[in-house]
Structures are given as C-alpha cells and as structure tokens.
Amino acid sequence: MATNTLPSRSLLAAPAQHPGLRLGTSLRLSLSLSHHNQPADDPERRRAPVGSHPAFSRGNRAKKIPVPTTGEPAAGIRVTDRGLAYHLEGAPFEFQYSYTEAPRARPVALREAPFLPFGPEATPRPWTGRKPLPKSRKELPEFDSFVLPPHGKKGVKPVQSPGPFLAGMEPRYQAASxxxxxxxxxxxxxxxxxxxxxxxxxxxxxxxxxxxxxxxxxxxxxxxxxxxxxxxxxxxxxxxxxxxxxxxxxxxxxxxxxxxxxxxxxxxxxxxxxxxxRPVFPLMLWRPAAPMYPRLVKTVPDGLTSDEATQMRKRGRQLTPICKLGKNGVYANLVKEVREAFEACDLVRVDCSSLNKSDCRKIGAKLKFHVSCCLLSLNIY
Missing domain, CATH: 3.30.110.60 (YhbY-like)
Known part of the structure; x- marks a missing residue:
C-alpha cells in the first residue's frame, strides 16, 4: 500500500489558548554516532602531544553559566529581553550582534563568560586573533562629502555630492541631528x-x-x-x-x-x-556565542492536556502545508498567509524542508510572536 511521504522538516502551529500566552524555545534533536573498530596505532608512529593555546583548552570553555539575577555579568555587558547588550561610554545606543534577529525572550543561561568583543584591550580573555595592521605612512586626507575631488581626475572613483537640494535651499555643513x-x-x-x-x-x-x-x-x-x-x-x-x-x-x-x-x-x-x-562605531572582532533561551516547543502547551496535544500533533501531520519555504527566499507574506489560514482551520502546517534547522527555529519563533499562536511541533528528521 503506497503511503504519502512527509517532508523532512515541517512546522506545526495552533492558535494560542490565552491572549497573553508566551511560550518558550526547544527542539529535541537525536544524534546517533556509529563507532567502528579501528586498528590500534603503532606506538612508534605516535607523535608527542603539542601544547595548545590556553584559550582553546577545555578548562576555559564554560558550557553553561547561569545568568545572575542581580547586577551585570561584566562591566559594560547587560542581559536584556533581546539577549546580550554591550554598553560603551559615549555610545548613542547599546550595541548588539544582531539588531533584528535577537529572540524576544530573556536568556536563561550563557554558553561562555561574557566579554566585550570590540578588541584586545576590552577583552578579559586571551587574545587569539592577529595583530592589527600598522598605519599607513601616507597621510591621507579625511574624506569630506562637501569637498569633492576635481571632476575627471584620474584614479579617483566617482563620488556623488550632497543633496539633492531644492531652489532656495542651502546645504548645512554642520548638521548634527x-x-x-x-x-x-x-x-x-x-x-x-x-x-x-x-x-x-x-x-x-x-x-x-x-x-x-x-x-x-x-x-x-x-x-x-x-x-x-x-x-x-x-x-x-x-x-x-x-x-x-x-x-x-x-x-x-x-x-x-x-x-x-x-x-x-x-x-x-x-x-x-x-x-x-558620520558616527563611528567600533567593529566587533568576535562573534559572541548565542545564549541559551527558553524552550520554543513545550511537550504539553499551556491550556492543553497531554492527550489533547498528542491528538493535535497526529492530526497536524495529515494536513497539507499551506506553503513551502525555499532556501534564501523572501517570506514577507508568510505572516499574512498564516493568519488567513487560521480563519479556516485551528491547525496550520508550513513546509520548511528546504531550510536549515536554525532557520526553521527562527521562523517558528517569529510566527509565534507576530501571529500569537502556539507551536505544537517542529519536526526535523
């Protein structure tokens, strides 16, 4: 008997039972490793262990660091509802690694000790990067948008002047705000x-x-x-x-x-x-490790019993996906399509078989926030 094969990755959502419900993040992944019998190494071919840098030793890698309830974990670092934020003196706002893709939930734990990722002077950890390049001996003039190079000069890239300006409008050289x-x-x-x-x-x-x-x-x-x-x-x-x-x-x-x-x-x-x-911001020389966030999919969501959640998941696997998301696509109409689908059915399924695992989780978290729904399953086979 032929059976319909399900996509390898799908997202199942249901409307929230309570208007103010906020669920948390999780995905259970099973990883099976096969261990093959390998011949013993020849003792004569064994090499002496090479001393590694202390920054790469396991003793310096904290897998789970609890977030302190009072105070800040480090100077200039703050744990907010959008993840880790870095505050520098004189900065117009708090810096983050990503300003748009930070989860809307407070982290429950940190994967490593927090540090400022802006350079070796502000980092309380061994510097494992390269030394900065020496400054050029040539004293290059600071670029000014109002003082442009002469037109037609060889070796100069085209530059557009400030503007456009209307008739009777005067340019402001010292514009601050x-x-x-x-x-x-x-x-x-x-x-x-x-x-x-x-x-x-x-x-x-x-x-x-x-x-x-x-x-x-x-x-x-x-x-x-x-x-x-x-x-x-x-x-x-x-x-x-x-x-x-x-x-x-x-x-x-x-x-x-x-x-x-x-x-x-x-x-x-x-x-x-x-x-x-222009405002000059310091560059991040490291990508900070992402903190640990609450579970995205609960085994038994609030407002449902264990049997009800199991039955809804079984019924959701038989649904036809409302759309299939392609990799590196544009999903600007996804929230609108999910809202329209909820008007006809209490369960909605989205096919995410072409996406990465992390992208599927992020899209599920965004749908839960914008549509006010409850995620029942995030199947990754």
Whole structure:
C-alpha cells in the first residue's frame, strides 16, 4: 500500500489558548554516532602531544553559566529581553550582534563568560586573533562629502555630492541631528530619480539570516561615502518581518527608507550627509556565542492536556502545508498567509524542508510572536 511521504522538516502551529500566552524555545534533536573498530596505532608512529593555546583548552570553555539575577555579568555587558547588550561610554545606543534577529525572550543561561568583543584591550580573555595592521605612512586626507575631488581626475572613483537640494535651499555643513542630516522631505519626483538610478546597480549590501548585524552599520556608511542611496537586498529569515528591518535601519544608521519592494530596500542618506562627521562605531572582532533561551516547543502547551496535544500533533501531520519555504527566499507574506489560514482551520502546517534547522527555529519563533499562536511541533528528521 503506497503511503504519502512527509517532508523532512515541517512546522506545526495552533492558535494560542490565552491572549497573553508566551511560550518558550526547544527542539529535541537525536544524534546517533556509529563507532567502528579501528586498528590500534603503532606506538612508534605516535607523535608527542603539542601544547595548545590556553584559550582553546577545555578548562576555559564554560558550557553553561547561569545568568545572575542581580547586577551585570561584566562591566559594560547587560542581559536584556533581546539577549546580550554591550554598553560603551559615549555610545548613542547599546550595541548588539544582531539588531533584528535577537529572540524576544530573556536568556536563561550563557554558553561562555561574557566579554566585550570590540578588541584586545576590552577583552578579559586571551587574545587569539592577529595583530592589527600598522598605519599607513601616507597621510591621507579625511574624506569630506562637501569637498569633492576635481571632476575627471584620474584614479579617483566617482563620488556623488550632497543633496539633492531644492531652489532656495542651502546645504548645512554642520548638521548634527538626524532631522538636520535628512533635511526637507523628498518630493515624489526626487524619490523616483534616486530609485531609478539604483534599480540596476550592482553595488549593494546583502542581508542574510543574521539580519542587521553590528558591523553592517559601518558598511552602510561606506556605501553612503560615494552614493546617496544604499541598496540593501534581504533574503532568508530576516524577510519575515520587513517592517522591523526598516525601523532598525532608520534608528541605528540614521537614514530614511524611500522605497521597498519585496526584499529590496533603498536607504537614503540625507540631503546634508557628510562622511567626515558620520558616527563611528567600533567593529566587533568576535562573534559572541548565542545564549541559551527558553524552550520554543513545550511537550504539553499551556491550556492543553497531554492527550489533547498528542491528538493535535497526529492530526497536524495529515494536513497539507499551506506553503513551502525555499532556501534564501523572501517570506514577507508568510505572516499574512498564516493568519488567513487560521480563519479556516485551528491547525496550520508550513513546509520548511528546504531550510536549515536554525532557520526553521527562527521562523517558528517569529510566527509565534507576530501571529500569537502556539507551536505544537517542529519536526526535523
């Protein structure tokens, strides 16, 4: 008897039983290892053990560090509802590794001792990276957007001047606040000209599963150094909530989103933007280890009994998926489709067989927050 083969990875959700219900994160993965009998090594061929760096020793790797209930775990580091936040003196906001893809839950434990990932001077751990490159002997002039190189000079890349400016409008060289840098709102014709000049531009910034990362802020200013508009192409998990991506871009970088189509964003730098007076952020030299968060899928969700949860999972496996998510796709309409599906049925199934395991978890967490639903299963075979 032929049976229908189920996708290798699927996500099953049901409406929340309570309006204020907040469930937690988890996924049970089984890993089977096969151990084959191998011949014993020749004692003559054995090499003497080489001393490794103390940073790579197991004694320095803390697998699970509880989050302190009072005080901060380290100087300048704070555990918030969006993960780890780094506070530096004089910074306009608290830094994070990712500003858009941080889970909306407070971590329950840390995988390693917290540290500032901005350089060897601010790191209370052995420095395992490379030494910074020496400064150039040439004294290069600091780039000024209002003082451009002469037109037609050889060896100089094209640079767009500040603007555009309307008749009777004077440029502001000492623009400090975001409103002063943006200037007067763009007209419809100005927006059309700026977008048309960057539709087929090959120079763009790609945003993947990590969303808007901290080091991407400096990359955006590098695009604004020579062009008025930065083209950002988003793919993957970050496209589930494009409104949040646009909001974080405007808050953290200071520009203005003038056009959005699917996963492509056009970010305007402002009429009075000057690269010389831009905000300079320190770069993250490490990627901090992700903390441990609460369980995403509970064995018995709140408001259900064990038998009811089991029956709903069995019934959900027989449902037809409302859509199949492709890898590195644009999922801007996923939340809308799930909400419409809940109007006809109390169970919704999404086929995530083409995605990575981590992407499937992140999408499930976002659907639980935006749709206000309860995740019943996250099947990964």
């Amino acid at each position: 975001r409103e002063e840098v943006l200037g007067e709102p763009l007209t419809r014709d100005e927006v059309a000209v700026l977008v048309k000049g960057n539709l087929k531009a090959k120079r763009q910034l790609n945003m993947g599963r990590d969303g808007l990362t901290h080091n991407m802020l400096e990359n955006i200013h590098a695009h604004w150094k020579r062009k008025r508009v930065c083209k950002i192409k988003c793919k993957g998990v970050c496209t589930v909530d494009m409104d949040n991506v646009c909001q974080q871009l405007e808050e953290k970088v200071g520009g203005k989103v003038i056009h959005r189509q699917g996963g492509v964003i056009f970010l305007f730098r402002g009429r009075n933007y000057n690269y010389r007076t």
